[in-house]
Structure formats: structure tokens, C-alpha cells
Amino acid sequence: MAPHDLRRPFKRAAISDQQRRRELSLQRQAQHRRDAQHQARCLASFLNPHSDPDPEPEPETTPEPEPEPTDSPKELDVRHASKLKGAEARKWFARQLMLPEWMIDVPDQLPQDWYVFARPAGKRCFVVSSNGTTVSRLRNGSMLHHFPSALPSGARTKDSSGSAQSYSILDCIFHESDQTYYVIDMVCWREYSLYDCTAEFRFFWLSSKLAETGACDPPSQYHRYRFSPVPVYNCDQAGLSAAYTGAVPYVKDGLLFYNKHAHYQTGNTPLALVWKDENCSQYVIDTDSKGQVPSQQQVVLELQDNGNLSTSDDPPVVFGCLDQAFIEQTESRSGNLLRFAIGDGGLNFVDGKLEKADLHYLGKSNRARAFADSYSKVMFQYMARHSPLRIDDLLASINSSNDQENKPSDVEMVG
Amino acid sequence: MAMEVTQVLLNAQAVDGTVRKQAEENLKQFQDQNLPSFLFSLAGELSNDDKPVESRKLAGLILKNALDAKEQHRKLELVQRWLSLDPSVKTQIKACLLKTLSSPALDARSTASQVIAKVAGIELPHKQWPELIGLLLSNIHQLPANTRQATLETLGYICEEVSPDAVEQDHVNKILTAVVQGMNSSESNNDVRLAATRALYNALGFAQANFSNDMERDYIMRVVCEATLSPELRIRQAAFECLVAISSTYYEKLAPYIHDIFNITAKAVKEDEEPVALQAIEFWSSICDEEIDILEEYGGDFTGDSDVPCFYFVKQALPVLVPMLLETLLKQDEDQDQDEGAWNIAMAGGTCLGLVARTVGDDVVPLVMPFIEENITKPDWRQREAATYAFGSILEGPSPDKLIPLVNIALNFMLTALMNDPNNHVKDTTAWTLGRMFEFLHGSALETPIITQANIQQIINVLLQSMKDVPNVAEKACGALYFLAQGYEDAGSSSSPLTPFFQEIVQALLTVTHREDAGESRLRTAAYETLNEVVRCSTDETASMVLQLIPVIMMELHQTLEAQKLSSDEREKQNELQGLLCGCLQVIIQKLGSSEQSKYVFMQYADQMMSLFLRVFASRSATAHEEAMLAIGALAYATGADFVKYMPEFYRYLEMGLQNFEDYQVCAITVGVVGDICRALEDKILPYCDGIMTQLLKDLSSNQLHRSVKPPIFSCFGDIALAIGENFEKYLIYAMPMLQSAAELSAHISGADDDMLEYTNSLRNGILEAYSGIFQGFKGSSKTQLLMPYAPHVLQFLDSLYMEKDMDDAVSKTAIGVLGDLADTLGSNAGPLIQQSVSSKDFLSECLSSDDHLIRESAEWAKLAISRAISF
Numbered sequence A: 001m002a003p004h005d006l007r008r009p010f011k012r013a014a015i016s017d018q019q020r021r022r023e024l025s026l027q028r029q030a031q032h033r034r035d036a037q038h039q040a041r042c043l044a045s046f047l048n049p050h051s052d053p054d055p056e057p058e059p060e061t062t063p064e065p066e067p068e069p070t071d072s073p074k075e076l077d078v079r080h081a082s083k084l085k086g087a088e089a090r091k092w093f094a095r096q097l098m099l100p101e102w103m104i105d106v107p108d109q110l111p112q113d114w115y116v117f118a119r120p121a122g123k124r125c126f127v128v129s130s131n132g133t134t135v136s137r138l139r140n141g142s143m144l145h146h147f148p149s150a151l152p153s154g155a156r157t158k159d160s161s162g163s164a165q166s167y168s169i170l171d172c173i174f175h176e177s178d179q180t181y182y183v184i185d186m187v188c189w190r191e192y193s194l195y196d197c198t199a200e201f202r203f204f205w206l207s208s209k210l211a212e213t214g215a216c217d218p219p220s221q222y223h224r225y226r227f228s229p230v231p232v233y234n235c236d237q238a239g240l241s242a243a244y245t246g247a248v249p250y251v252k253d254g255l256l257f258y259n260k261h262a263h264y265q266t267g268n269t270p271l272a273l274v275w276k277d278e279n280c281s282q283y284v285i286d287t288d289s290k291g292q293v294p295s296q297q298q299v300v301l302e303l304q305d306n307g308n309l310s311t312s313d314d315p316p317v318v319f320g321c322l323d324q325a326f327i328e329q330t331e332s333r334s335g336n337l338l339r340f341a342i343g344d345g346g347l348n349f350v351d352g353k354l355e356k357a358d359l360h361y362l363g364k365s366n367r368a369r370a371f372a373d374s375y376s377k378v379m380f381q382y383m384a385r386h387s388p389l390r391i392d393d394l395l396a397s398i399n400s401s402n403d404q405e406n407k408p409s410d411v412e413m414v415g
Numbered sequence B: 001m002a003m004e005v006t007q008v009l010l011n012a013q014a015v016d017g018t019v020r021k022q023a024e025e026n027l028k029q030f031q032d033q034n035l036p037s038f039l040f041s042l043a044g045e046l047s048n049d050d051k052p053v054e055s056r057k058l059a060g061l062i063l064k065n066a067l068d069a070k071e072q073h074r075k076l077e078l079v080q081r082w083l084s085l086d087p088s089v090k091t092q093i094k095a096c097l098l099k100t101l102s103s104p105a106l107d108a109r110s111t112a113s114q115v116i117a118k119v120a121g122i123e124l125p126h127k128q129w130p131e132l133i134g135l136l137l138s139n140i141h142q143l144p145a146n147t148r149q150a151t152l153e154t155l156g157y158i159c160e161e162v163s164p165d166a167v168e169q170d171h172v173n174k175i176l177t178a179v180v181q182g183m184n185s186s187e188s189n190n191d192v193r194l195a196a197t198r199a200l201y202n203a204l205g206f207a208q209a210n211f212s213n214d215m216e217r218d219y220i221m222r223v224v225c226e227a228t229l230s231p232e233l234r235i236r237q238a239a240f241e242c243l244v245a246i247s248s249t250y251y252e253k254l255a256p257y258i259h260d261i262f263n264i265t266a267k268a269v270k271e272d273e274e275p276v277a278l279q280a281i282e283f284w285s286s287i288c289d290e291e292i293d294i295l296e297e298y299g300g301d302f303t304g305d306s307d308v309p310c311f312y313f314v315k316q317a318l319p320v321l322v323p324m325l326l327e328t329l330l331k332q333d334e335d336q337d338q339d340e341g342a343w344n345i346a347m348a349g350g351t352c353l354g355l356v357a358r359t360v361g362d363d364v365v366p367l368v369m370p371f372i373e374e375n376i377t378k379p380d381w382r383q384r385e386a387a388t389y390a391f392g393s394i395l396e397g398p399s400p401d402k403l404i405p406l407v408n409i410a411l412n413f414m415l416t417a418l419m420n421d422p423n424n425h426v427k428d429t430t431a432w433t434l435g436r437m438f439e440f441l442h443g444s445a446l447e448t449p450i451i452t453q454a455n456i457q458q459i460i461n462v463l464l465q466s467m468k469d470v471p472n473v474a475e476k477a478c479g480a481l482y483f484l485a486q487g488y489e490d491a492g493s494s495s496s497p498l499t500p501f502f503q504e505i506v507q508a509l510l511t512v513t514h515r516e517d518a519g520e521s522r523l524r525t526a527a528y529e530t531l532n533e534v535v536r537c538s539t540d541e542t543a544s545m546v547l548q549l550i551p552v553i554m555m556e557l558h559q560t561l562e563a564q565k566l567s568s569d570e571r572e573k574q575n576e577l578q579g580l581l582c583g584c585l586q587v588i589i590q591k592l593g594s595s596e597q598s599k600y601v602f603m604q605y606a607d608q609m610m611s612l613f614l615r616v617f618a619s620r621s622a623t624a625h626e627e628a629m630l631a632i633g634a635l636a637y638a639t640g641a642d643f644v645k646y647m648p649e650f651y652r653y654l655e656m657g658l659q660n661f662e663d664y665q666v667c668a669i670t671v672g673v674v675g676d677i678c679r680a681l682e683d684k685i686l687p688y689c690d691g692i693m694t695q696l697l698k699d700l701s702s703n704q705l706h707r708s709v710k711p712p713i714f715s716c717f718g719d720i721a722l723a724i725g726e727n728f729e730k731y732l733i734y735a736m737p738m739l740q741s742a743a744e745l746s747a748h749i750s751g752a753d754d755d756m757l758e759y760t761n762s763l764r765n766g767i768l769e770a771y772s773g774i775f776q777g778f779k780g781s782s783k784t785q786l787l788m789p790y791a792p793h794v795l796q797f798l799d800s801l802y803m804e805k806d807m808d809d810a811v812s813k814t815a816i817g818v819l820g821d822l823a824d825t826l827g828s829n830a831g832p833l834i835q836q837s838v839s840s841k842d843f844l845s846e847c848l849s850s851d852d853h854l855i856r857e858s859a860e861w862a863k864l865a866i867s868r869a870i871s872f
Helices: A016-041 A075-083 A086-094 A197-209 A238-243 A324-329 A377-387 A391-406 B005-009 B017-033 B035-047 B053-065 B072-085 B087-100 B106-126 B132-138 B145-161 B171-182 B190-206 B208-212 B214-227 B231-248 B255-271 B276-300 B313-329 B345-375 B381-392 B400-420 B422-440 B456-466 B473-484 B498-515 B520-537 B539-563 B568-593 B596-616 B620-659 B664-701 B707-747 B755-779 B783-805 B809-836 B837-847 B851-870
Strands: A097-104 A115-121 A123-130 A133-138 A143-147 A167-175 A179-188 A226-229 A252-259 A267-275 A298-303 A308-310 A318-322 A336-349 A355-363
Touching: A016 B520, A016 B568, A016 B620, A016 B664, A016 B707, A016 B755, A016 B809, A086 B313, A097 A377, A115 A179, A115 A197, A123 A179, A123 A324, A123 B190, A179 A197, A179 A391, A179 B473, A197 A252, A238 A252, A238 A391, A267 A377, A298 A318, A298 A355, A308 B190, A308 B214, A318 A355, A318 B255, A336 A377, A391 B596, B035 B053, B035 B087, B035 B106, B053 B106, B072 B106, B087 B106, B106 B132, B106 B145, B132 B145, B145 B171, B145 B190, B171 B190, B171 B208, B171 B214, B190 B214, B190 B231, B208 B214, B214 B231, B214 B255, B231 B255, B231 B276, B255 B276, B255 B313, B276 B313, B276 B345, B313 B345, B345 B381, B381 B400, B381 B422, B400 B422, B400 B456, B422 B456, B422 B473, B422 B837, B456 B473, B456 B498, B473 B498, B473 B520, B498 B520, B498 B539, B520 B568, B539 B596, B568 B596, B596 B620, B620 B664, B664 B707, B707 B755, B707 B783, B755 B783, B755 B809, B783 B809, B783 B837, B809 B837, B809 B851, B837 B851
Parallel strands: A097 A267, A179 A226
Antiparallel strands: A115 A252, A123 A133, A123 A167, A133 A143, A167 A179, A252 A267, A298 A308, A298 A336, A308 A318, A336 A355
């Protein structure tokens, strides 16, 4: 029983860096395990009945376009983003919305794989609630409202459920006339990231969670704006008709189609589509700044280093090219958004690919614009002026895919 | 039946190696041929006063080693072996041992004491040798002094060896009575008094009941305090050790004595010899430890709900305690900073002052500041160093509001001192103090920054300059830079104030690693650790510079692998360096791999890095293996499915790591890396799964493997199942029974201590993660029915966890998730089973209203999955 050693650490940090490396690795592994588990739980089969004799293809087996490197929102980024302020926040949020392409042809399997709903007219925005306040940000990242809400951690109330740190992010459209945020998608709920979940799951979660919070209640002291879900239908004959003609409390601005198996992908995606005609939208054909429909279609394109004029798609579609003299003359620089009119020459296609566009320079675009037009938008507008895709075409497509399904298999009689 | 062993035992200690070897073989032969006779012969030798003391000592030592071993599994074997020995032989051996306690030879007595304690350690928990305590204590007063001494020493060893619940209270009372009487000042023999005092140290854990009795406690405390005044140094030292032990075991009983103890300790610190003074300071450090723990447990709410109330002894003693400690700071040794093992009164006093600051916070500041102001500019280096050390010590504990104004004044002074003070000791402490400033008062959480645009340039210049100073000063400068970088950890992804200096800092650190004397004072390690932290806290702006580091570090690693014909000493250093370099690469991989942009560029080095890591496995150093393995895990995650190309070559090292029972850290880390690889490769890992699963199953059934590796192995089953899906089918018959029996064992653990409960919860979590992965892996496949037979057991496990009410939040979250996974995968087939389970009702509803949102989320999800399973 010798005297016991009583030396204590002296002038040393208590934890060695090696221990720190080990712990950080374990944290990383645990986090990735949680992510993997979480992803597994969100897979589509979750909402497919087991009795379904004809299982849908798993969504992750369908190759999806690689997202932009900077646009891969991981949980931690989102946590980080929920705390961003000012210019940083604008920059981040400008890239985070999932932007539907315009429907320029009808996808196969509409009734099986797609949802449809009437898009409320208004401003598309992200609504973030955290730390006792709620902020809405427009498509270009700038702030729309800063207000208290009944969303989780959305107001400084005493009986806030959950920790103050918890945050939620909703994809909304703000509808002026009834001062309501119509929630069209859910990206994060109480820190639970839904980015990697299918639309089917997200819509399910949205409809079951939103009402619980009281966010759909009429405005009150700690809840300045009402939130409301929108009715979402399976895109079969009845669903499409309901979305197209059914009564809703808001002014419609076209129809949105969401692929059930698609994850929430930032930026343009062909797995969400927008379609409009005069019956369901006041804004089928783009208006100019005075609200007039210009006689010629106008497009906004981005000027590239090499003088190319391209769309906001990834990869970009080139509509034309400016020569150096013209660039200098207009004092344009790479990255500028320029407005053009499409002349009588129109758009010419060879084998379905754009070959030539008759572009006439109008000037620089409004500074509030964050992006050039997408290819699908230009095409939809072009078609709307020349040979629009009609509701009947959509219905017919549904019928034909029903027909295919119902078609009895051919049996060769040999008797 | 006894054998003649004296000569062999003496030969076994011969100088001549041949003789020694022969003797050792003979002993082994004896043991193998007839163990009972061998052990009895040894006991006989030990007890025989006619034999030389050397052979007696060795006999006792061999006997002791036949009863106990360090490794857990070997120890259990030895215990079983002793228990199954012929009882009559054991009786004879024990008689010899007890007889030896009366031997005139001190060494023989002392050895016998230890062997008796080992036997007691085996037998008392099995209710054997019940007469031992009685035998030892009968007639203790009439025994000669040497026997009394040996008896007390034996009692001390027994208390060290045996857990308190194996000794009945009646025996405890008798032991304590004998021990405290032996300590009493009326005991004239110093050896007896010392043995008694040391025995009390071990017996304190048995004295719960006695310390609750006011009279008995008063008596024990009086005797201990008196012993601190003994003329014999060793007794004073042992008595203070008892006070230190009492301060942590019986903190809540100390109030009536604390005033007297303060006087005793203050006197010892001032006047007594260093070994005693150190214990006296340790008493107050230990009180601080207790109060810090208690106050931490109070948390922010100050409800005073803690089990033990805080008596604020430190706060009350503060006005006298602080001056006493400040006094000690001036008693530095000349070169304590170069001596790794140094521990003196100045170091102990400074450490205690730091703990005092953490205990009382702001109150310490006004008591220390005058000392600092008075001494910091004195010509005597001892005064400057003591003042600086005092300042560094109080930087953790007091509020930033209190400290920041002081630091703002001191910072410039410290920077100047670090450059210009003529004394190395002062510079060492100054650099350390700067590090403490940055550690505790610099970071995004603080409102007023101490490092600003105006001074950052100067701070960095001074630190980089100081990194060229003598090794111990340079090491502290690296440490200060480490915390300076850490303060910018969450500066945001875009811009860090360190960016303009990044290149210069990295260059300076690399230069340090190449210093010839970098092996001294841990300097090289500190430089790499700082480099790691600088990389971790860097932003996108400097990603390209981090990228440039890769070839540099790879080249260094390459050079260590090329070195030929090294001495074993050089090889050890080389391995250490390999570990550091692999660690550095790991940090870089993790940093660059986390951003898609930089990942793309750095992947060009992946092949080269991988081949270097594989070469590191050729070395025999566990630390280097561990670091290489961690780096590979990070690389696998960054590489994703492409990692498959490395698998053919890497696989054997993976297997090697999983077989490394001895360095269980390597094994644990390898298990974690298997998880990384599963997530990277997904089903491409399939060809390797047979081998991996075999090894993991072997690991689980081994009793040699450290238990801490078992929970991660279960989690790893889940990772594999999730990666390979229904292909896990063939492992079900092996994995499921293992999980099942581990689940049964871990479900009920009544009466376990905190450590055991914590371990059990981590085991439960591992088991549940395995179930989760397996259920999710099979989801949607046509083979889900294979899991049906296991569902009742899984649900039963969840139910019993719920009933036990001792799982932590992490387990609750995983458990309720498993309920969802089971419902999700098995669907309506499991509906009736689920509806019968308690978990699906009470547990689920408890989780749904949990305060922890992660538990709530899992529960929401389980609710959803169950409602579907039941409705279809």
C-alpha cells in the first residue's frame, strides 16, 4: 500500500487531439448511420401498401440528375441555414427552392406516379420558423415577412413545444387577398429533414403535422398569418378534374404536378411540373412590367464568358451568341441577365433540338431577377402562343395510360 | 506431498541466465504435474522461518500470481481453478499463510498479507473462509508488534481486494475498531501505526454505516486528524491520504470538521515536508472536484435537487485558502517544465487554484489580482512566473464579463513577455496563459472579442515567433494557436479572420515538425495537433491551401515508410510519426470530403493515400494502425461506391483489425470503419460479408475481447443489413440468436452501478440498431416473412426495456424506432403481435409526449407505421 500518485494534469489540455479525432470519427459515423436509417425509413414503400401486388420501382433506382455540388443540402447545412441572416441568408435561400419545369409534354404514367394540385396565385417562398420567430423568403432569397407564427418555435410563447433550437422549413405560396400562406411542400419539420424523402411521404407528413400546431387557425397575437394546406389529388381522371375545376378558397394560377417518388431537389427539376391555361390562370402568357401581354414573346437569358446566351438549366441550353462588339456596346458582362424578344423567325428545331432562335435584344433584365428563364419555360410560352398543350390533351393521356392498363393481353387462339 | 523447492526458487533468481532458465522450467513442470502439491509447497516455503528470505518472497509471489491476473479472462480462469482445488489442500495453504503473519521476516509477512488478500478476494464473495476476519482479529492486542503490523496490513489489503458487500457489517465494525485503535496516538510502534493508517485508507469504503453514526464518525475523524500531527512523516502522509479519500467518499459529512481540517492543511502546506504538503493541497483539490460536480448537477435551475447538497466549503475558506495557494506558487523547481514527471508544491498549488476558480467563479478574481499586480513585473523570475501562473489559473470559472476587461489589459503584456522575458519558465507559463485566454474567452459565443482586426496580426506574429523558442515554450505556443484556431470553428463557411495568415501558419507548423529537437516536450505532436485544428476550422477560402497540404503530408508519410534499418527506439519514433501523419490526413480528408467541390479535386490523391495507409499496416504499432484505419474510414465515406476498387487489397487488413483483441481500440475502430464501408459500398460490399460477419461473430463470442467493442459490433450488423438488404438472409441464423441472448442479458440489470448501467445502455442501443438495420434492410423484399419468427422476441425485448424504466434517451429513441421498423417491414402480418405489446401502447404514448424531440420524431414515425400495419 504505497502512497497513491496524486499528480494531476499540468498545463495540458484535458483531451488529446487523438482522442478528439477518435470522437469526431465516432460522431461522424453515428450521424451517417442515422442518415442511412432515416433514408431507409423514408423510402417509398413506406406509403405503398404491402398488399400492393405490383410494387412501384424504388425511387433510388431511377437515376436522378446529380444535384449541383453546392446544392446538396445535408441536415447540418440546413441547421446552419436556419440561423443565417442578411446577405448570407439571401444567397443560401435563393438556391434552395425546388423549381418545377414547365410542362411541354405529358409525362407517362400520370395516374400512377404523379400528384396534381391547383397552384395558388401569389409569391412562392420558403418559410423558416426557429428560435421563436418566423421568416419568409422569396425565390430570390429576399425577405418577405418576419412574424410570429404557430409553427414549431415560430413565436416567443411560453408553452413552446420542443426546444427553441428546433426549426422547420416550409415551401409556401403567399396569397395576398386572404393573407394566407398556402403550404405546398414540407422541407424540414422540427429539425427532421425531409429533403431525402419522397413527395408521397412529404405530403403525408405535411397533412398530418401542419394542423397539429395550430398554424391553420385564424391569425392571433402570436400568429400573424394563417397557413393552409392545399388539396392534393392523385393525377387520375377524377383528380385532375378536381384540381382543374374544383372550388378552392384561393385564386388559381395553373396546376402543379409532383412525381410521387421524387425527393426534394433544389433548383430546376423535371420531377415537378407546372401547367397553365386561361381557365385556371390569369397569367398564362407572360406580361411585361406594365402588365401588358407584349406582342412578341420575351425571354431572359444569361450571358456566358464566351458570349453564349443560355437558360438557367443544368446543363444550360444555348439560345444564341453575342459578338464582342455588341457586348462592349451594351456594357454587358458575363453573368448578366439580358432580355430579348423572339422575332417572327421564332424557334427552329432539328430532331427535337433547338437549332436557331430569332432573338432581338431589349435590354438588361430587372435586377430582382435571380435566374435566367429555363428552357421549359421558354418552350411553354412559345407553345402557349402557337400550339398550346390543352387540358384535353392531359385527360387523353390519362385515358390512354388507363387503356394500356386495362387492355386485355393478347392470346393467340390456335384451336 | 510437499516438494523441495528452495533451491529451485533461489536458482530462479540467479544471475546466470542458463541457471535461471532451467529453474523456471522446473517450476513450470512442478506446476503442470501437480498443481495442489506445487501451491502447497510454495505456501510451506513462505511460512518456514528457516528458509532464506529470497526463496520465501518468490514463493509468495508465484502463489499470488496463481490467484490473480491482469487480463479479465485469465483472472476468471484462475479464480475457477482455485475454487475447484481440493478443500483440504486449500485449508493447509491458508494455515501456512496465516502463520507467516507472525514471522520475524518483514518481507515474508508482507508477501503473505498480499496472498491472503487474494485468497479472500476469491473466497469471501463465495461465502467461503468465513472465519478469516475473526482469526485475524482474535487477540490482536496481545500479539507482538510485528504480527499486529502484518495483521493490520492484511486487513488493508483485504479491504482493497474485496467489495464491501462481501463483508458483513459485524466484521466491518471489528476491522474498523482494530484499525482505528492501531492508528491511535496511544499506539507506540510506528510501523503498527503506519500499517493501521494505510489500512484505514482502504477500509473507508466499508465504513458507510460507521460514518452515519455521529459518535463513531467523530472518533474516526479525531484519530485521523491526530495522525496528521504524528512525528513520523510516513504516518502524516498516510493520514492526509485518508483525509483526501474521506473528502470524496464522505463529503456530505465533513461540515463539523472542515474548520479544523483547514487549519491542519494550512499548517502542513506552510511548514511540512513536500510529500505531506502535497497531500494537504490535494485535500482541497478534491473538495473542489466534489463541489464542481455537485454544482454542475444543480445545473442552471438551482433547485437544490441534487442527492448531495453543496456546503460551499471552498467559498467559505476562500479568503484564507487563496493566499495559502498563492504562496505555494513561488516555490517552483528550476526545470520543472522540462521534466515530464515533475510534481511539486507549486504545481499542485497552481492546479488547486485553477479548481478553486472553477468552483467559486467571480469571487476568486479580487483575491488573486493584487498578487498578480504586485509580482508580475518583479526582477525575480519566480515572482513573474507565479503571477502569470495565477492569472492563467483563474481564466476558467469566472464570468467573461469579469475576465475580459482584465484580459484586454493583460494580452499585450503577455505578448511582450513571451517575446522578451529572459526566463524560459516565465515564457512557458506565459504561452500557456495565452492559450487559456483563447480557450475560454475567445469564440463566437462571446459577445466582445478579445482578438480583433487590430491585434490579430500581432498575436499571430508573436506565436509563430515563439514556435522557434526552446521546445517546451514552442509547444505551449502551438497550444495557444490551437485554441486561437478553435475559436473560429463556427465562423461560418465563407470567411475566417485566420484566412490571411493561413499559409504562414501552416508553413510555421510544418517547420516546427522538422525541428531536430521536436521530439522533446511533445513538440512535434503539438505541432501536428495544431495543424489539424487549423485545418478543421478552415473555410472554403483556404480549401485550395489545405489541398496543397496533401502531397506534403503524403511525402512525409512516404519517407517514414522508406526508412531502413532502424533501431527499436527509432522505429518507435517512426511509428509515432506515422500515427500523427495518418491523423493529419484523416482530418484533411474529413474536411475536404465534406464539401462536394473540394472533394472532387482531392479525390485525385485517393489512390496514393490509400496505398500509403496500407503500407502503414506493415508496422507493428497499434497507434499507427488505429490512425490509418480512421483515415481509411474517412476516405471510404468521401469516396463512396468507388471505394470498392480498394477492397481486394484492403480486405486482409480489415480482417486483421477485427482480429486484434489485444489492442481493442484498433478492433473497435475497425468495426466502425466496416460501417463506413457499408454505407459507401452498399450492396457492393456483399462479396466481403462472409468474412466480415464470421469475424464479427467470433469477436462477439470471445471473452478475451474488451466489452466496450461489443455494442459497436451489434450496430455494425445493422449497417451490414442495411447495405446488403435481403442478402443478410444467410446470416440471420447466426446473428439473431446472438442478438437475442444479448438482449435477454441486457434487459434486466437490477442493482448495477452507474458504469454498468451506462455500458448496458450502450449494449441495448447496439442491439436495437442491429434490429433496426435488419428490418429496414429487408423492407420491400419478398423475404420479409423470414423475420416473422423473430418478431415476438423483439417486441418482448422492447416491452421489458420499457418495464425496467432504466434506459436512457438514446435507447428510448432507438427502441421506439425499432417498433416502427418492425411494423413497417412486417406490416399487417405483425399487426396482432404489435397490438398485444405494451410498447405499442404505453411506451409509444410516453415517447409521443417526450421532452426530447428526437424521441418524439421516432415515436411519430412508429405511430404512423403501426397504424398502417394494423389497418391493412
